[in-house]
Amino acid sequence: xxxxxxxxxxxxxxxxxxxxxxxxxxxxxxxxxxxxxxxxxxxxxxxxxxxxxxxxxxxxxxxxxxxxxxxxxxxxxxxxxxxxxxxxxxxxxxxxxxxxxxxxxxxxxxxxxxxxxxxxxxxxxxxxxxxxxxxxxxxxxxxxxxxxxxxxxxxxxxxxxxxxxxxxxxxxxxxxxxxxxxxxxxxxxxxxxxxxxxxxxxxxxxxxxxxxxxxxxxxxxxxxxxxxxxxxxxxxxxxxxxxxxxxxxxxxxxxxxxxxxxxxxxxxxxxxxxxxxxxxxxx
Numbered sequence: 181x182x183x184x185x186x187x188x189x190x191x192x193x194x195x196x197x198x199x200x201x202x203x204x205x206x207x208x209x210x211x212x213x214x215x216x217x218x219x220x221x222x223x224x225x226x227x228x229x230x231x232x233x234x235x236x237x238x239x240x241x242x243x244x245x246x247x248x249x250x251x252x253x254x255x256x257x258x259x260x261x262x263x264x265x266x267x268x269x270x271x272x273x274x275x276x277x278x279x280x281x282x283x284x285x286x287x288x289x290x291x292x293x294x295x296x297x298x299x300x301x302x303x304x305x306x307x308x309x310x311x312x313x314x315x316x317x318x319x320x321x322x323x324x325x326x327x328x329x330x331x332x333x334x335x336x337x338x339x340x341x342x343x344x345x346x347x348x349x350x351x352x353x354x355x356x357x358x359x360x361x362x363x364x365x366x367x368x369x370x371x372x373x374x375x376x377x378x379x380x381x382x383x384x385x386x387x388x389x390x391x392x393x394x395x396x397x398x399x400x401x402x403x404x405x406x407x408x409x410x411x412x413x414x415x416x417x418x419x420x421x422x423x424x425x426x427x428x429x430x431x432x433x434x435x436x437x438x439x440x441x442x443x444x445x446x447x448x449x450x451x452x453x454x455x456x457x458x459x460x461x462x463x
Contacts (some may be wrong), residue, residue, distance in 0.1 A: 202227040220244075226251050245266070248293075250275040268292075274299045292316070298323045316340070322347045346371040 198206050199221035207227045210217050222230060225243035231251045234241050247258060248269040251282045255275045258265050271282055272293035279299045282289050295306055295317030306313050318326060319341035327347045331336050342350060343365035351371045356360050364386040367378060378385050 196221050200224050202230075204229075224249055228253075248273050250278070272297050274302070276301075296320050298326075299327070320344055322350075324349075340365045344372075346368050348373070 192394045195216050196218045198216070199210060199218040201207075201353050202225055204227065207225065207230050210222070211229065211233060219240050220242045222240075223234060223242045225231070226249065228251070231249070231253050234246065235253065235257060243264050244266040245256060245268040247264075249255075250273055252275065255273065255278050258270065259277060259281060267288045268290040270278060271288075271290045273279070273282075274297055276299065276350050277296065279302050282294065283301065283305060289312075290313040291312050294302060294312075295314040297303070298321055300323065303321065303326045304352065306318060307325060308328050313336075316338040318336075319330060319338040321327070322345055324347065327345070327349050330342070331349065339360050342360075343354060343362045345351075346369055348371065351369070354366065355373070355377065363384050366374060367384075367386040369375075
């Protein structure tokens with residue numbers, strides 16, 4: 181049982197963000213209020229019930245975004261209906277079967293999104309075919325081999341994209357070379373070291389729609405909650421509803437007492453001199 185965090189307000193919810201939020205409470209609310217769903221973002225949602233709803237209502241699907249959804253049932257559906265695949269988005273899908281399908285049809289790959297694909301086989305293919313690499317996309321790729329290749333070829337790095345890369349080696353490199361940081365992009369980097377640095381240097385934070393305001397780090401979300409800012413796409417905006425849990429347990433305890441301490445059971449226990457927890461008398 182969950183509720184919206186006390187610092188959040190349903191009136192301030194951004195439905196685009198909530199539509200992508202994979203928290204069960206977010207999906208439950210959206211499916212109960214489908215008029216609130218922003219379908220282009222809901223198609224990115226990895227929650228099984230969101231996926232099931234979309235597969236049951238294909239007229240709601242925005243195929244570009246659905247093509248990048250890495251849920252196994254989505255990928256299976258797309259591979260069974262290849263005419264629905266939007267290759268610009270599918271090329272970035274990290275599911276192993278999606279990557280294998282791309283590599284089997286290289287003529288259909290969009291190299292910008294494939295260069296961002298963090299699956300090891302996608303990265304290996306890019307490194308062995310550097311003429312296909314889109315360097316902006318590859319500079320965002322957090323796979324260790326991609327990062328190693330970039331640091332060995334710094335002239336190829338796109339600093340805007342590299343500033344968003346959460347790999348520890350990238351973050352350490354940028355913090356050691358702050359003149360290379362593009363702060364708006366660095367502000368959206370979810371690496372905890374980045375967020376700690378930004379919170380210690382708030383004058384560097386860019387709160388634009390492409391900056392810190394979309395940073396998914398737990399530290400960033402905590403900052404936003406403390407500031408009373410609702411970040412709709414984060415599962416962290418939902419917390420356990422302890423009052424409801426307590427109330428439901430009270431009802432359960434009452435039912436258990438009624439069942440196990442029913443006068444008929446007590447009478448049997450006394451008459452037979454059985455242990456009070458003896459199973460047959462408490463069926």
